[in-house]
Amino acid sequence: MNQFLFKKIDNAQLVVFRVFYGLLVSAECYGAIATGWVRRTLVEPKFTFSFIGFEWLQPLPGSGMYIYFAIMGTLGVLITLGYRYRFSAFVFAILWTGVYLMQKTSYNNHYYLLMLLSYIMAFFPANRDFSLDAKQNPSIRSTTMHNWIRWAIILQLFIVYTYASVAKLYGDWLDFSIIEILMKSKADYYLIGDLLQEKWVHQIVAFFGIFYDLLVVPALLWKPTRKVAFAFSIFFHLFNSIVFQIGIFPYLSLAFIVFFFPPETIRNIFLKRKSAETVNTPVIPKNRNLIVSVLSIYFIAQLLLPLRHHTFHDDVLWTEEGHRLSWRMMLRSRAGSIRVKAVNKETGKMEVIKLGDHLTKKQRRKVSCYPDFTWQFAQYLKKEYAKKGEDIQVFVENKVKVNQGKFHEFIDPEVDLASVPWKHFGHNEWILPSQAEE
Template identity: 65%
Template sequence: MLRQLLFTKIDNAPLLIFRMFFGVLVALECYGAIMTGWIRRTLVEPEFTFTFIGFEWLQPLPGWGMYFYFFVMGTLGICIAFGYKYRFSIIAFTVLWTGVYLMQKSSYNNHYYLLILISLFMCFFPAHRAYSSDAKKLPRLKRNYMFSYVKWIIVLQLFIVYTFASIAKLYGDWLDFGIIEILMLNKADYPLIGPLLQETWVHKIIGTFGILFDLLIVPALLWKPTRKIAFITSIFFHLFNSIVFQIGIFPYLSLAFTVFFFEPETIRKIFLKKKEAYISNEVKIPPYKNMAILLGASYFLIQFILPIRHHFIEDDVLWTEEGHRLSWRMMLRSRSGVTEFTVTDSETGETYNIDLDAYVTKKQKRRLQAYPDFIWQFAQKLKKDYAEKGKNIAVHVKSKISINGRPYEQFIDPEVDLANTPWSYVRHNEWILPSKLD
C-alpha cells in the first residue's frame, strides 16, 4: 500500500501550476520588501541585528547590499515561475532566503519558516518538466507525470502546520477570546471593518472559526464531498487574514497549495488546457526508494517533534518562549516589557545604566524588552563591545513583562550575570524566573 501511495505516477499539472504561483509569490515578497521599506527598517537601519542564536556570523550586507540581495531573490522567483535554469534558481533562492531568515528575527513570522521548507521540497521536485524554459530548450526533460509522493509531502506538511496551529489555540486566553480582543485593538482605525473588529461577538466568531478551520481544512480538502466548500472557506479565511493582519504572501501561498488537493484533471482543464493528460496511474519503484523513505521519515519525525518540544522544557512556553519558534504557534500571545540593563566593570566596580535607544531601533526595543533570547544576546553584545575597550564586565538585567494584558511580573533574575552565562538550546534557562501565569 505504501508503494502505491508514494510511487504511483500521476499527472503533474498541480506541480507545474504551483511552481508558477510559487515563483510569482516569492518574487512579490522580495520586491515588496524593497518597495515597502521592510529591508530598510529591518536590515539596514539597525546598528545591531538580532540573529538566530548561533548564527551571529550571518550579518546583513553593508550599504545597498541587502537591496541587491532581495532583488536577486525576487529575480530568482521569476526564473522559478518560468522554469528558467530551474534547479539553480530554486536552490539559490532557498539558500538566500534561509540566510535572510537566520540573520534577523525581529520580524519573525511562521510563513518565513514555511517558505524555507517548501523551497527545500521544490529543490527536489521535478517542477520544471513541462511548461518551462528548461523543457523547451531540452525536450528530453519533458514529462507529463510526477510521483504521487510529491502531492503527499505537501499535504502532510500542511496537515502538520494547520493541526499544530489549531492545538496551540486550545488554551485559556484564546478560548476566552481575550487574546483576540488584544490583537484587534490596533485594527480599530481600519476603514469600514475597524469598529466591527472591536465587537465581542466578532472576537468569538474569529476565535472559534480559527480553531475549527485549522483543525479541519486539510481533511475537508482531501474529502471530495467537502472539497469545494472547503476551498471557498479557504478563500474567505485567507483573504480575511491578508486584509486584517497584512502578513505578506502567506495567505496566497496557502491558497496556491490547494492545487494539490484537487484532481490533476481538474487543474489541467482550468490552467493547462493544452497539456497532454497522464492517465495510466502506473506504479514504478525508483532506485532511490529506500533513501527517499528514510529521508522523508526522518524529516517528518522532526516536524512532529518540534511543535511538542516545549512540553519537555520546564515552565510555560507562553512565559519563557522556549520552544515557541518553529512550532506553528501563530498569533497566540501579546508580549510587552520594561527592561533595564546595568553594566558593572569587574575591575573598578563602576556601574553604568545602558540607554537602549542608543543601540537598537524602536521595533527591536519592543522585542528586546520582552523576549529572553533577545535579552541574552544583547548582554553578549555589551560584553563584546566593552571587551573591545579593554574592559571585562558583568551584565545584570531588571525585567518585567506582561503577557496578554496581564499585570507586569518580574521576568529575569537580576542577580545573574547574563554576560557570562551560556545559552541553553534544549533545556530551560534558569535565569528566566518561574511563570506567574494562571
C-alpha cells in the same frame, strides 16, 4: 506502500503551483524592498538579532541587502518561468535561509514555512512541463510525477494547520482576550476598524480559527466538502491578508489548494493545451529506499519539533522556550519594561544602558520581554565594551506581562547575562518562574 507512493500521477498540480510559488516569492522579495521592510529590518539597525549560533550571519553593508533581495526576486521570476529551475530554486532556498537566520526581530512562522517549502520545491521536478527548461531540453519533459510528491505537500500542510489549531486551545484564546488584544491595533482600519472591536467578531474569529485549522485539510481532501472548504479558505486567507497584513502567505496558502483538486481539473483550467499521460502501474525508482528514508526523517522531525516545549520547565507562553518552529501562530502578546546595567569588573563602576543608543524601537520592544533577545543584547554589550578595553557584567531589572496578565519579574536581576551560556535544549534558570496562578 509502493503502489501508493510511487504510482505515476498527472503533474499538473506541481507545475501550476511552481508558477504561483515563483510569482509570490518574487513579489515578497521585491515588495520587501518597495515597502521599506529591508531598510527597517536589515539596513537601519546597528546589528540584527540572528538565531543564536548564527551570529556570523549579519546583513551586508551599504546597499548589499537591497541587491540581495533583488537577486531573490529575480530568482522567483526564473522559478516561475522554469528556467534553470534547479539552480534557481536551490539558490533561492539558500538565500532565504540566510535572511531567516540573520534576523528574528520580525520573526514570522510563515517565514519558516517558506524556508521549508523552498527546499522542498528545489528537490521536486516542478520544471518537467510548462517550463523553459522543458522547451529547451525536451528529453526532460513529462506530464507525470510520483504520488508521494503530492502527499508530501499535503502532509506538511496538515502538520502546520493541526498544530496551529491545537495551540489555540488555551485559556486566553478561548475567552477571546488575546483576540481583543490583537484587534485593538486594528481600530483605525478604514470601514472595518470599529467592527473588529466587537465582542461577537472576536468570538467568531476565535472559533473559526480553531475549526478551520483543524478541519481544512480533511475537508479539502474529501470531495463532498471540497468546494465548501475552498470557499471558506478564500474568506479566511483574504481576511488574514486584509486584517493582519502578513504579505504573500495568505495567497501562498490559497495556491496550495491546487494539490487538493483533481489534477485533470487543474490541467483543464491552467494547461488546456497540454495533454497528460496515464500510468496506472507504479514505477519504482532506484533510489526508492533513500526517498522513503529522507521523507520519514523529515516528517518525524516536523512532528516532534512543535512538541519540544513540553520538555522544558514552565509554560512556553511565559518562557518562550520552544515557541519557534512549532506553528504557534498569533497566540500571545507580550509587553515588558527593562533596565539594563553594565558593571565594570575591575572598577565596579555601573552604567545604565540607554537602549535607544543601540537598538531600533522594534528591537527595544523585543529586548524588554523576550529572553533570547535580552541575552543576546548582553552578549552584544560585552563585545562593544571589550572593544574599549573594558570587561563588564550585564544585569537587568525586567518585568513582563503576557496577554492581559499582570507584570511580573522575568529575569533574575542577580545573574550576569554576559557570562551565562544559552541553553538550546534545556531551561535557562535565570528566567524566573511564571506566576500565572496568581
